[in-house]
Amino acid sequence: MDELIITKNKLKDVINKIKLDYTIFAPTNVDNIILYRQINDFSEISLDFCNSKVPPKSILFKQTETMFKFKPGVKAKIESIDIPNSKNVIFGIRPCDAKSLSILDNVFKDDYIDPYFVTKRENTVLIGLSCTQPDVNCFCTSLDGNPAGADDVDVLLTDIGDKYFIEINSKKGSELVKTMKDIFSNATTDDKKKKQEVEKKSKDNITRNMKTENIASKLDKIFEHDFWKNISLKCLGCGICTFQCPTCHCFDMQDETTLKDGARVRVWDTCMNPEYTIHASGHNPRPARMNRTRNRVYHKFNYYPKNYNVIACVGCGRCVNDCPVNIDIIDVINQAREVKT
Amino acid sequence: MVDQKKLRDEAKKIITREDVKYLVGWEKGTYGFQMTPLFVTSSDDVERLVFNPLCIHNLAVFPMLEEKLPLRKGAHEDTRKIGVVVKGCDSRAIVQIIQEKGLEKENLILIGVPCNGVIDPKKINKRFFHQTKTDDIEEDDKNFIIKTDGKTHKIPKDELIMDKCKTCEFPNPVIYDIFVGEKIKTSSKPDYKEINSFEKKKLDEKWSYWESQFEKCIRCYACRDVCPLCYCKECMVDQLNPQWVRRSVNVSENAAWNIMRAFHLAGRCIGCGECERVCPAGIPLTKLNKKLEKDVLELFEYKPGIKAEDKPLLSIFKPDDPEEFIL
Numbered sequence: 332m333d334e335l336i337i338t339k340n341k342l343k344d345v346i347n348k349i350k351l352d353y354t355i356f357a358p359t360n361v362d363n364i365i366l367y368r369q370i371n372d373f374s375e376i377s378l379d380f381c382n383s384k385v386p387p388k389s390i391l392f393k394q395t396e397t398m399f400k401f402k403p404g405v406k407a408k409i410e411s412i413d414i415p416n417s418k419n420v421i422f423g424i425r426p427c428d429a430k431s432l433s434i435l436d437n438v439f440k441d442d443y444i445d446p447y448f449v450t451k452r453e454n455t456v457l458i459g460l461s462c463t464q465p466d467v468n469c470f471c472t473s474l475d476g477n478p479a480g481a482d483d484v485d486v487l488l489t490d491i492g493d494k495y496f497i498e499i500n501s502k503k504g505s506e507l508v509k510t511m512k513d514i515f516s517n518a519t520t521d522d523k524k525k526k527q528e529v530e531k532k533s534k535d536n537i538t539r540n541m542k543t544e545n546i547a548s549k550l551d552k553i554f555e556h557d558f559w560k561n562i563s564l565k566c567l568g569c570g571i572c573t574f575q576c577p578t579c580h581c582f583d584m585q586d587e588t589t590l591k592d593g594a595r596v597r598v599w600d601t602c603m604n605p606e607y608t609i610h611a612s613g614h615n616p617r618p619a620r621m622n623r624t625r626n627r628v629y630h631k632f633n634y635y636p637k638n639y640n641v642i643a644c645v646g647c648g649r650c651v652n653d654c655p656v657n658i659d660i661i662d663v664i665n666q667a668r669e670v671k672t
Numbered sequence: 673m674v675d676q677k678k679l680r681d682e683a684k685k686i687i688t689r690e691d692v693k694y695l696v697g698w699e700k701g702t703y704g705f706q707m708t709p710l711f712v713t714s715s716d717d718v719e720r721l722v723f724n725p726l727c728i729h730n731l732a733v734f735p736m737l738e739e740k741l742p743l744r745k746g747a748h749e750d751t752r753k754i755g756v757v758v759k760g761c762d763s764r765a766i767v768q769i770i771q772e773k774g775l776e777k778e779n780l781i782l783i784g785v786p787c788n789g790v791i792d793p794k795k796i797n798k799r800f801f802h803q804t805k806t807d808d809i810e811e812d813d814k815n816f817i818i819k820t821d822g823k824t825h826k827i828p829k830d831e832l833i834m835d836k837c838k839t840c841e842f843p844n845p846v847i848y849d850i851f852v853g854e855k856i857k858t859s860s861k862p863d864y865k866e867i868n869s870f871e872k873k874k875l876d877e878k879w880s881y882w883e884s885q886f887e888k889c890i891r892c893y894a895c896r897d898v899c900p901l902c903y904c905k906e907c908m909v910d911q912l913n914p915q916w917v918r919r920s921v922n923v924s925e926n927a928a929w930n931i932m933r934a935f936h937l938a939g940r941c942i943g944c945g946e947c948e949r950v951c952p953a954g955i956p957l958t959k960l961n962k963k964l965e966k967d968v969l970e971l972f973e974y975k976p977g978i979k980a981e982d983k984p985l986l987s988i989f990k991p992d993d994p995e996e997f998i999l
Contacts, residue, residue, distance in 0.1 A: 361888060364954050384952055385890060394890065395920045467704055467802045538804050539703065565709040567737065569894035571952050585919045598919045601892070606910055619739050655898050655950035656729065657701040657708035 333499040333508070334518040337488075341514050342495070343373040348511050349420050353456070356390050357422040358383055367421065378423060381466040382647060386577035387421055387428050388435065391451045394574075396597040398447075398584075403593060414446055419455040420507075427471045427645040429457050429483035431577030437639040438580055447597075456503050459484030463529060465536045468648030470661055472534055473541040476646055479530035489526050496526040541661045542668055543632070543642060550633040552672045554625075562663055563624035565656045570601035572627065572650035572658075578643040581607070602626055628663060673811060674723045674785050674853040679757075682850050684718045686755045686781055695755030695781070696734045698727040704803040705796050709734065712755070723757065723852075724809050725816060728790045728834070730944040731756050732765035732900035735775055753779055759787035763845035764942035764977030765900040770847075771977070771984045772940075774903055777847075784848025786856045789829065789837030791816065793949070796832055836945040836958060839863035846978055864966045870959065882927065888953035889926040891919075895947035895957055896933060901940050908932065934960040939968045939985030942977040971997075 337345065349355060350371070359368045360377040367387045370376060400410040432452065439448040461479035462469070471478060481487035485504030488495040496518060499505050508515065553559075573579045583600035586593055600607055603623050609615045617623050635643035644660070651659050679697075687695050699710035699720040707726045712718055735754045743749060758766060763784060769775045788811060797803070800820065807819040816832055818825045830838070843856040870878070893909070896902040909917045909929055917932070918925045934957075943965060947957040968974050971994050974985045 362884075362954055364888070366888070395922065465802075467804055536802070538802075561711075564711045565734075567733065567894070567897040569897040569950070570890075570892035571894050571950070574890050574892045575952060583919065587915075587918050587920060596920050598921065604893075604910075618741050620737075651703070653950075653952045655894055655946075657706045659702040662702045 333505060334523060335497040335499070335508070335515040336491075336494050336518045336522050337497060337515050338494045344514050345511060346370075346373040346376070346422070348514070349422075349507070352510075353418045353420040355420045355422055356387065367424075376423065378460065381462070381464060381469070382425050382428070382649070384649075384653075385575060386431065386647070386649065387424050388431060388577050388580075390419070390421060391432065391455065392435065392439075392448050392580060392582075394599045396447055398595045398597055400592060400594045402591070403588060414450045416450060416454055419451065420458055421455060422458045423460040424457050424484065425462055425647070426459055426478060426480045426483065426487070427462075427469075427476050427647045428577050429459050430471075430476055430645045431647070432457070433483045434578050434635075434639075434641055434643055434645070435580055437635075437641070456486070456507050457484040458507075459487040461487060461489035461529065461533065463490050463533055465533060466648055466652065468539060468651040468659075468661070469537050469646065470539045470541050470648060471646035472537050473539075473543055473661075474642055474644055474646045477530070478533040478537065479526070489529055491522060491525040491529055494522070496522050496529075539648075539661050541646065541664050543664065546642070546664060546668070547633045547636040549668055550629060553667060553670045554629075556670055556672070558667065558670045559625040559628075560621045562658065562666070563619075563621045566603075566620045566624050566658055567655055568603050568605070568620050568623070569655065570603050571653050571655065572660075573601040573603055574599060575649040575653060577645060577647055577649070578631070602630070624658070628660070628667075632664060676722060679723055679783070679785070679852050680718050680721050682783055682852055683712055683721050683755070683757075684715050686783070686850075687712050687718065688715055691752050692781060693750055693752035693754055695757070695783075696731045697721045697757040697783075698723060698729065698731075703805070705791070705793065705800070705806055705809075721757075723785050725787075725789065725791045725811055725833075726796075726809060727759075728793065728949065730759075730762045730765060730898070730900055730946045732758065732762045732769070733898060733946075735780065736769065736900055736903040751779075753781050755781040755783065757783045757785060758845050758848065759785055759790075760840065760842035760845055761787075761942055761944040762900075763847050764842060765944060766977075767847050767980050768901060768940055768942055768977035768984070769903070770980045771982060777980060782845070782848040782850075784845030784851045786844050786851075786853045787837075787840075788843060788856060789833040789840060791832045792834040799827070799832075834945060834949075836943060847980055862966075862969065864962065867959070867963050867966050871963075883923055885955045886926040886930055887923045889921070889930060889955060890953060891921050891926065891929065892952065894950040894952065895930075895955075898946045898950045899937075900944075900946075901937060901942070902933070908936075930955065930957070930960065934964060937961060938964040939972075939974060940976050941965060 355370050356367045357370045357376045358365045358380055359375050365380040365383040367383055399412055402408045439445040465478055479489050481498040481500045485501040487498045499508055581600045582597045585596050587596055608617045631643040683695055686692055695712040697710050698707045701708040705726050709729055770777055810817045815826045815828055839860050841860050843858050917928050941961040945958050
C-alpha cells in the first residue's frame with residue numbers, strides 16, 4: 332500500500348483536479364444535517380461531522396431510480412433509459428459506509444448482476460475519510476470494522492493534525508492519485524506513527540460494544556421466543572431504521588403513469604411496512620410488528636451471514652441514534668444472546 | 673418533579689387489577705439521555721418506571737397501535753383496559769381521539785403527570801457530546817440539574833427545553849383517572865409570533881423554503897407513525913388504487929405527502945411536536961401544524977383535545993361559521 336501525505340490547505344487543489352474528470356459527491360451541511368450531495372466547489376464540503384444522516388449507499392442505489400419509460404395503449408412504446416456511466420468520486424465516505432458497499436456487492440452481484448448498482452459501483456472511486464470523533468452509538472469495531480481502516484475504500488485520508496495521511500488501497504485509487512503527483516509528498520515514518528495514534532485514539536473512543544460471536548446460530552434457536560414480542564411492543568413501524576441503514580437494500584417496483592405516459596421506477600422499500608409482505612389475497616405472512624422487527628434482525632444477523640458469510644451490519648449507529656422509541660440494535664443483539672432456550 | 677415512588681405505587685395498583693392488560697410509561701433508555709416507552713405487564717416491571725423531563729414520547733400513540741390480528745379458533749379478543757401515563761399534551765391527544773370515537777374512555781386508565789416542559793434531545797446532545805450514561809436528572813423552578821460521570825451540571829431550563837414547551841398552555845393533563853404530583857399554574861397563551869412573521873413573506877419565498885425542506889424527506893413516515901392522531905386504518909399514502917401519492921421520492925411527491933398530512937391534522941393536531949422530533953431529515957413540521965392550528969383558532973375559535981364530551985371541529989357546523997375562504 333502506497334502512503335503519502337498532503338497538507339490540509341492543498342485539499343482544495345485535489346478537489347479542483349478531480350472535478351475535471353469526475354462527478355464528486357461529498358458530505359455537505361444542509362440545515363445542520365449532513366447529507367452526501369453532488370458538489371461543484373470545495374467550499375460546499377463539510378468535513379466536521381461524525382456521519383451523514385442518509386448513508387452514501389443512496390448514490391449508488393438511489394431511493395428512486397427510473398428504469399424505463401413507456402406510452403400506454405395498444406401500440407405501447409417502451410423507451411429505454413441509459414444507465415449513466417459518468418465517472419464518480421465519493422469523497423469523505425466513512426470506513427463503515429464503505430464496508431457497507433462491499434456487503435451490498437454480495438446481493439447486487441449475485442445470480443443476477445444488477446446493472447444499475449454495478450455500473451455505478453464500477454465507475455465510482457471511494458475516497459474515504461477516517462473517523463476521528465466516533466459518535467456515542469458507533470460500534471464498528473464490534474463488527475471487525477476499523478474507524479480508520481482502508482480495506483473498503485480506494486484511497487483513505489486520515490486527519491493527522493495539519494495534514495492528511497493518505498493510504499492507497501486499489502488500482503482505481505493509484506490511478507486517481509497518479510494524476511496529482513505534484514500535490515502529494517511521501518509519508519515519513521513519523522507521519523505513519525501519527526496515523527496509528529489517531530487510529531488507536533479513535534478505536535478507544537468507541538464505547539459501545541455488540542457481542543456478535545456465533546450470533547447466527549444463537550438466533551436459529553430463539554425464533555419463536557417471546558423475546559421478539561417484548562422488544563417490538565414499542566416499535567412504531569416507521570422506516571427510519573431501514574432507510575438510514577447502509578446495508579438495507581430492499582426495493583419495490585412501481586409503474587407510475589399519467590394519461591399520456593408512464594415510467595417504471597424502483598424505489599426503496601422497508602420491511603417495517605406491512606405492505607412489504609402483504610399478498611394479493613390480503614393475507615400477510617408477517618402480520619404483526621413483532622414479525623417485522625424480528626425479520627429485520629434476522630436478515631442482518633442470521634440470513635445474510637448464512638448466505639454470504641458476513642453480518643449485514645457495519646455498526647454505523649444510525650438506527651440507534653434515530654429510532655424514535657430507542658429500539659437499540661446493540662442492546663437487542665446483546666440481550667438475544669442471553670435468552671434462555 | 674413527580675415522586676417516582678408514588679408513580680410506581682399507582683402503577684402497581686393498576687397493573688395488579690384483573691381488567692388491565694398493560695400500562696405504558698417510560699423507563700431509562702439504552703444510552704445517554706434516552707428514555708424509552710416501557711410496557712408494564714406485571715408488578716415486576718413497575719420498578720423500572722420513571723418520569724422526568726427527558727420523557728418526551730407521547731405515549732397516547734400506543735393504544736392506537738394495538739394490533740387486532742385474526743384470532744385462532746376458540747380464542748377470545750383481549751378486551752382488558754390499557755393504562756397510559758400522560759403529560760398535558762399527551763392527554764389532549766387522548767381527548768381528541770375519544771372525541772373522534774377512535775378510543776373509548778372506559779377502555780383506558782390514565783395516570784396524569786404534571787410537566788414543566790421536556791428536554792429537546794437535539795439541544796442536550798449538542799451540549800453533552802458522546803454521553804454514554806447519565807446518573808440522574810432533576811429540576812427546580814428555573815434549572816435542570818443533570819448528574820453525569822460524577823459531575824453536577826446546573827443548566828437553565830430555557831436552554832434545553834423543547835421550543836413548543838416554552839408556550840405550553842396545558843402543563844397539566846386535561847383528562848386522567850389518577851393524578852400524581854402537584855398541579856402547575858400557568859398563564860401561557862398561544863404564541864404565533866413565528867407563524868405571523870413567516871406569513872408575511874412573499875409566496876415564492878415561502879414556497880422555496882418548503883421546497884428545500886421537503887426535498888430532504890426520505891418518506892420513512894415516522895411523522896405519521898409516531899403521531900397519535902394519524903390512526904387511519906389505511907393511510908392515503910399506502911393506497912395503491914387509486915394511488916394518491918406516488919412512491920417516487922422527489923420534491924413534488926414529498927410536498928404532496930407532507931402538506932396532505934398537515935391538512936388531515938387540521939383542527940385535530942394538539943401540538944405535541946412528536947413528528948418534528950422524530951423526523952430524521954429535520955423538517956420543521958410543527959411550523960406547518962401550527963399554521964393550521966392558528967387558522968382554526970382564528971376562524972372557528974376552536975382548540976382541539978380539551979374536553980372529551982365536545983365534538984371534533986370538522987363534525988360541527990354553526991350558521992355563522994366564516995366561509996370567505998371557500999372558493
